[in-house]
Amino acid sequence: MLCDGRLVAFPTETVYGLGAHALDAGAVARVFEAKQRPAFDPLIVHLDDATRLTAVTTDLPPTALALAERFWPGPLTLVLPKGDVVPPIVTSGLDTVAVRVPDHPVAHDLLARVGLPVAAPSANPFGRLSPTTAAHVVAGLGERVDLVVDGGPTTVGVESTIVDPCGERPVVLRHGAIPVEALVEVVGPVAERTSAARPAGPGQLPEHYAPSTPLRLAGGGVDAARLPAASGPDIAYLAFREAPPPGRYRAVEVLSPSGDLVEAAAALFAALHRLDASGAVLVVAEPVPDTGLGRAINDRLQRAAAGSSAGVDGR
Numbered sequence: 425m426l427c428d429g430r431l432v433a434f435p436t437e438t439v440y441g442l443g444a445h446a447l448d449a450g451a452v453a454r455v456f457e458a459k460q461r462p463a464f465d466p467l468i469v470h471l472d473d474a475t476r477l478t479a480v481t482t483d484l485p486p487t488a489l490a491l492a493e494r495f496w497p498g499p500l501t502l503v504l505p506k507g508d509v510v511p512p513i514v515t516s517g518l519d520t521v522a523v524r525v526p527d528h529p530v531a532h533d534l535l536a537r538v539g540l541p542v543a544a545p546s547a548n549p550f551g552r553l554s555p556t557t558a559a560h561v562v563a564g565l566g567e568r569v570d571l572v573v574d575g576g577p578t579t580v581g582v583e584s585t586i587v588d589p590c591g592e593r594p595v596v597l598r599h600g601a602i603p604v605e606a607l608v609e610v611v612g613p614v615a616e617r618t619s620a621a622r623p624a625g626p627g628q629l630p631e632h633y634a635p636s637t638p639l640r641l642a643g644g645g646v647d648a649a650r651l652p653a654a655s656g657p658d659i660a661y662l663a664f665r666e667a668p669p670p671g672r673y674r675a676v677e678v679l680s681p682s683g684d685l686v687e688a689a690a691a692l693f694a695a696l697h698r699l700d701a702s703g704a705v706l707v708v709a710e711p712v713p714d715t716g717l718g719r720a721i722n723d724r725l726q727r728a729a730a731g732s733s734a735g736v737d738g739r
């Protein structure tokens with residue numbers, strides 16, 4: 425089906441991807457249509473093996489090679505100079521292409537068998553929660569995807585870390601499954617995109633990864649006076665390790681009772697999907713410690729909160 429230009433969702437270690445033949449502009453156009461994704465938000469190209477890099481890129485700086493060697497297969501995406509074979513629709517006209525080699529047996533087998541680069545964004549409607557199960561994909565995209573390969577729940581649970589390794593100092597474009605601390609061990613100091621810089625795509629826009637229920641961050645314990653009109657039973661609560669402050673809630677999810685950020689990341693999107701479906705009018709989410717995978721988790725929560733601020737008080 426992929427070779428025929430159709431859309432196949434498949435598991436990776438991070439989230440499910442909505443795959444299309446990356447060198448077939450028509451197939452890639454169907455990805456944008458299925459997700460309702462704006463054409464200015466470029467896609468990640470997935471390869472079964474780093475040796476295929478030269479098929480889609482033109483120039484590999486030494487930093488890129490060092491990162492690929494250390495983290496591939498794995499949840500790291502590198503933004504590299506684009507080869508001519510990659511149609512502009514994949515990269516939204518940019519002269520760089522984002523590439524990664526996923527670390528998942530099903531993804532690997534699929535990519536190796538088709539023998540093609542596969543463009544795959546997360547398999548969710550644009551701006552919505554990312555899918556970590558095949559059921560999330562079906563619920564979000566339904567008939568708009570031709571086939572969903574069910575590989576069970578994903579293990580990592582947050583998207584890949586995106587790095588531009590081409591400048592003097594590598595730049596982290598999106599916090600994700602590889603913590604910044606691990607990058608620094610390999611390449612030394614890295615820069616992080618400041619919020620003032622122009623985002624390279626909506627994955628970096630504040631309003632992204634949002635549940636359809638409005639979401640607020642709990643600021644050091646929930647201050648009931650600062651919440652919108654929702655009363656206890658209308659609120660769903662996302663906690664990190666301990667039960668929420670006493671009260672009645674529509675639903676509660678605790679990401680990791682042992683306080684493990686890796687476990688919390690793996691649980692994050694499935695927990696948010698359940699809270700979103702609970703019938704609450706507001707989700708209150710606790711930020712987690714801001715180290716390691718906590719950076720990626722807090723990033724997703726902040727974006728979800730930014731995306732829903734408009735809808736809360738008007739309801």
Ligand code: TXA
Nearest residue numbers: 438440441466467520521522545546583584624625627
């Ligand atoms: O873990 C992941 O990365 C998952 C799995 C399926 O691989 N994919 C994923 O794709 O999260 P998506 O499309 O949801 O997010 C990709 C992000 C976009 O927000 C886009 O801005 C950025 O990658 N991106 C893609 N190409 C880029 C480029 N040439 N320069 C800068 N950013 C780029």
Ligand code: MG
Nearest residue numbers: 545546554627
């Ligand atoms: Mg996405």
